[in-house]
Amino acid sequence: MSSPSSHVGPVVGVVGAGQLARMMQQAAIPLGLELRVLANSPDESAAKVIVDTRLGDYRDLSVLREFAAGCDAVTFDHEHVPTEHIKAMAEQGVQVHPGADALVHAQDKAEMRRRLTEIGVPCPAWRTVETAADVADFAAQNGWPVVLKAVRGGYDGRGVWVCDDENEAATVVANGVPLLAEAFVPFERELAVLVARSPHGQGVSYPVVETVQEDGICVEVLAPAPGLDAEVAAQAQRIALKIADELGVTGLLAVEMFETTDGLVVNELAMRPHNSGHWTIEGARTSQFEQHLRAVLNLPLGSPSMAAPYVVMANLLGGDDPDIFKRYEHVMAHDPGVKVHFYGKEVRKGRKIGHVTALGADLDDVRARARHAAVYLTTGEYT
Amino acid sequence: MSSPSSHVGPVVGVVGAGQLARMMQQAAIPLGLELRVLANSPDESAAKVIVDTRLGDYRDLSVLREFAAGCDAVTFDHEHVPTEHIKAMAEQGVQVHPGADALVHAQDKAEMRRRLTEIGVPCPAWRTVETAADVADFAAQNGWPVVLKAVRGGYDGRGVWVCDDENEAATVVANGVPLLAEAFVPFERELAVLVARSPHGQGVSYPVVETVQEDGICVEVLAPAPGLDAEVAAQAQRIALKIADELGVTGLLAVEMFETTDGLVVNELAMRPHNSGHWTIEGARTSQFEQHLRAVLNLPLGSPSMAAPYVVMANLLGGDDPDIFKRYEHVMAHDPGVKVHFYGKEVRKGRKIGHVTALGADLDDVRARARHAAVYLTTGEYT
Numbered sequence: 001m002s003s004p005s006s007h008v009g010p011v012v013g014v015v016g017a018g019q020l021a022r023m024m025q026q027a028a029i030p031l032g033l034e035l036r037v038l039a040n041s042p043d044e045s046a047a048k049v050i051v052d053t054r055l056g057d058y059r060d061l062s063v064l065r066e067f068a069a070g071c072d073a074v075t076f077d078h079e080h081v082p083t084e085h086i087k088a089m090a091e092q093g094v095q096v097h098p099g100a101d102a103l104v105h106a107q108d109k110a111e112m113r114r115r116l117t118e119i120g121v122p123c124p125a126w127r128t129v130e131t132a133a134d135v136a137d138f139a140a141q142n143g144w145p146v147v148l149k150a151v152r153g154g155y156d157g158r159g160v161w162v163c164d165d166e167n168e169a170a171t172v173v174a175n176g177v178p179l180l181a182e183a184f185v186p187f188e189r190e191l192a193v194l195v196a197r198s199p200h201g202q203g204v205s206y207p208v209v210e211t212v213q214e215d216g217i218c219v220e221v222l223a224p225a226p227g228l229d230a231e232v233a234a235q236a237q238r239i240a241l242k243i244a245d246e247l248g249v250t251g252l253l254a255v256e257m258f259e260t261t262d263g264l265v266v267n268e269l270a271m272r273p274h275n276s277g278h279w280t281i282e283g284a285r286t287s288q289f290e291q292h293l294r295a296v297l298n299l300p301l302g303s304p305s306m307a308a309p310y311v312v313m314a315n316l317l318g319g320d321d322p323d324i325f326k327r328y329e330h331v332m333a334h335d336p337g338v339k340v341h342f343y344g345k346e347v348r349k350g351r352k353i354g355h356v357t358a359l360g361a362d363l364d365d366v367r368a369r370a371r372h373a374a375v376y377l378t379t380g381e382y383t
Numbered sequence: 384m385s386s387p388s389s390h391v392g393p394v395v396g397v398v399g400a401g402q403l404a405r406m407m408q409q410a411a412i413p414l415g416l417e418l419r420v421l422a423n424s425p426d427e428s429a430a431k432v433i434v435d436t437r438l439g440d441y442r443d444l445s446v447l448r449e450f451a452a453g454c455d456a457v458t459f460d461h462e463h464v465p466t467e468h469i470k471a472m473a474e475q476g477v478q479v480h481p482g483a484d485a486l487v488h489a490q491d492k493a494e495m496r497r498r499l500t501e502i503g504v505p506c507p508a509w510r511t512v513e514t515a516a517d518v519a520d521f522a523a524q525n526g527w528p529v530v531l532k533a534v535r536g537g538y539d540g541r542g543v544w545v546c547d548d549e550n551e552a553a554t555v556v557a558n559g560v561p562l563l564a565e566a567f568v569p570f571e572r573e574l575a576v577l578v579a580r581s582p583h584g585q586g587v588s589y590p591v592v593e594t595v596q597e598d599g600i601c602v603e604v605l606a607p608a609p610g611l612d613a614e615v616a617a618q619a620q621r622i623a624l625k626i627a628d629e630l631g632v633t634g635l636l637a638v639e640m641f642e643t644t645d646g647l648v649v650n651e652l653a654m655r656p657h658n659s660g661h662w663t664i665e666g667a668r669t670s671q672f673e674q675h676l677r678a679v680l681n682l683p684l685g686s687p688s689m690a691a692p693y694v695v696m697a698n699l700l701g702g703d704d705p706d707i708f709k710r711y712e713h714v715m716a717h718d719p720g721v722k723v724h725f726y727g728k729e730v731r732k733g734r735k736i737g738h739v740t741a742l743g744a745d746l747d748d749v750r751a752r753a754r755h756a757a758v759y760l761t762t763g764e765y766t
Binding site: 009010022023025026029030031032034047048049050051053281282285286294299300301302303305307308324325328329332333336337339340341342343344354 | 392393405406408409412413414415417430431432433434436664665668669677682683684685686688690691707708711712715716719720722723724725726727737
């Protein structure tokens with residue numbers, strides 16, 4: 001880790017300037033790190049709080065190379081950087097974390113299923129499909145509904161479709177994006193495990209959390225997952241650490257799982273700080289953002305232990321009224337212990353514009369406090 | 384509180400770009416506030432992490448006026464802005480916190496003693512002095528040693544001299560700065576109380592802490608002050624809240640006190656986030672930096688309750704070896720729970736370049752952890 005001068009810390013380049021990069025800056029300030037961010041526009045969430053903001057297109061390798069020059073490590077706010085560009089940077093000696101060989105499993109869902117199946121991680125039944133007939137074949141074995149997922153990206157902002165019959169499947173197939181078919185998992189609830197792994201191989205796991213979704217969007221995270229059997233929790237952590245190790249992940253890995261009556265099933269992977277880990281900012285000794293920065297710099301990892309018995313995070317989704325600041329006062333007066341996080345983003349209906357965190361010893365109370373703040377901030381309704 | 388656009392938070396201008404402004408930025412990011420800082424140079428601690436950094440001389444009223452334009456509130460990283468400039472800004476409608484009438488008590492030690500005496504706050508015996516004979520008169524009543532303090536500022540980086548006799552006093556008097564004489568207080572230990580007060584009059588007090596000094600520099604803060612009698616603690620908090628109220632402080636007020644066998648005696652005031660409150664970043668539900676921002680924006684104040692039974696902060700004072708980053712690894716590996724804060728400042732012998740915080744249930748253990756990290760980071764010595 002080079003130190004160009006005694007009072008300048010290591011430089012970490014972050015490709016993408018959304019709220020994840022913004023929250024990394026909160027962690028970078030005390031660590032004395034210098035963050036550099038590659039943004040599309042100076043109005044983006046992280047660009048507003050990072051002095052060394054560079055504008056450019058992350059799909060352009062020459063932009064990435066120039067951006068990486070002088071960085072002790074390069075990491076990401078999102079998973080859209082082309083795999084071959086990440087490989088090219090690494091070949092030129094840039095410390096890119098996660099590396100291309102790991103990240104591809106968060107970019108390509110077919111690659112992910114192939115590899116997880118290979119290493120014995122529990123997955124739903126799956127296959128790649130090209131035609132509606134392929135989907136029907138798959139359904140003949142696994143039943144309807146079938147979950148179709150775009151292997152990479154998606155279209156119209158969507159990447160997942162739950163199809164009840166061959167007609168619905170045909171409509172999705174007609175869009176021409178490469179697809180993966182998965183058996184629909186009848187789950188009890190959704191869990192997430194966040195782990196960190198550093199290049200020298202150290203791994204840590206945060207406590208398993210429950211994520212609550214509404215209309216396919218995460219609205220609430222409960223840490224730790226209430227009432228989760230200790231052995232199941234340990235198994236979930238072992239699965240996540242195994243994936244990180246086998247895939248060679250460097251930085252954070254979030255593993256989304258279904259809890260079913262037949263055990264745990266892995267749903268999705270993300271290799272970056274994750275919405276299911278925002279609670280760690282106040283709720284854990286080491287926030288996921290600090291942990292990610294430590295991991296990508298190959299520094300020893302921080303303690304993932306909890307700062308309170310229960311921590312609840314609720315997302316702020318943009319409502320009809322764009323002026324969120326006028327509702328600050330009520331929320332702060334109502335609950336002096338609730339923590340508000342705004343991402344500096346323009347309010348649009350349904351968009352994640354921030355989150356709130358509450359912590360304490362009584363789960364019902366903590367959950368009610370987080371919900372009250374989130375609902376009031378976004379709608380002005382008093383719950 | 385104006386919101387120029389729905390996704391832009393209130394703007395707070397901070398005059399001075401030291402570590403206090405830098406740590407305010409950590410708190411401003413989640414609150415969605417936009418910080419603007421007035422720096423002397425782009426290399427200063429806060430200038431490195433605040434995008435809207437303006438360069439200029441805080442002693443120049445026209446610079447201050449231009450800086451304040453468009454700010455919802457203006458506050459300070461230090462107490463050196465001329466009182467008359469603060470008055471002039473307020474008269475033009477700028478929300479300056481703390482205001483000139485309050486801040487003068489942190490700028491002018493004679494004003495401070497006059498006012499505290501007037502409102503019945505326990506102070507050491509004191510008088511202003513102009514000659515060595517004045518000091519000798521004072522000593523005849525109160526005994527030697529006599530503590531001489533520069534009424535404003537000081538010289539050669541010093542503002543306090545403990546004089547054992549008239550000759551020593553004569554040397555200090557000869558420098559020509561206006562002086563205050565105070566009786567030397569034989570104290571058991573030093574305490575500090577941090578309170579916040581908002582313009583609408585809400586006040587909160589953090590727990591009373593013990594500050595440990597070496598060679599006149601604070602090296603360690605123990606929160607809460609170990610073994611402090613509950614009634615004395617409550618009295619200390621009442622004194623600090625009373626001072627904030629009587630003086631009309633807006634923002635934070637740190638009250639340094641001596642604990643003596645005859646009770647509490649107020650030593651110094653500071654009206655800004657304070658070294659004795661750095662422990663609150665991880666150690667309290669609301670950090671002093673967030674609290675200050677909430678207060679100067681007239682928002683409801685946050686909970687000052689502690690996040691752990693004991694929190695210890697140790698300052699990092701520059702040692703002989705300027706390369707502090709190379710000692711990161713050991714400290715992080717040795718103690719995954721210790722929190723390191725670097726201020727992005729060049730290492731100079733004796734200069735405050737950062738701090739570390741440890742927290743937990745056992746004071747001796749927490750204190751040893753903080754000390755180990757601080758000593759190792761600054762000297763490389765293993766304690």
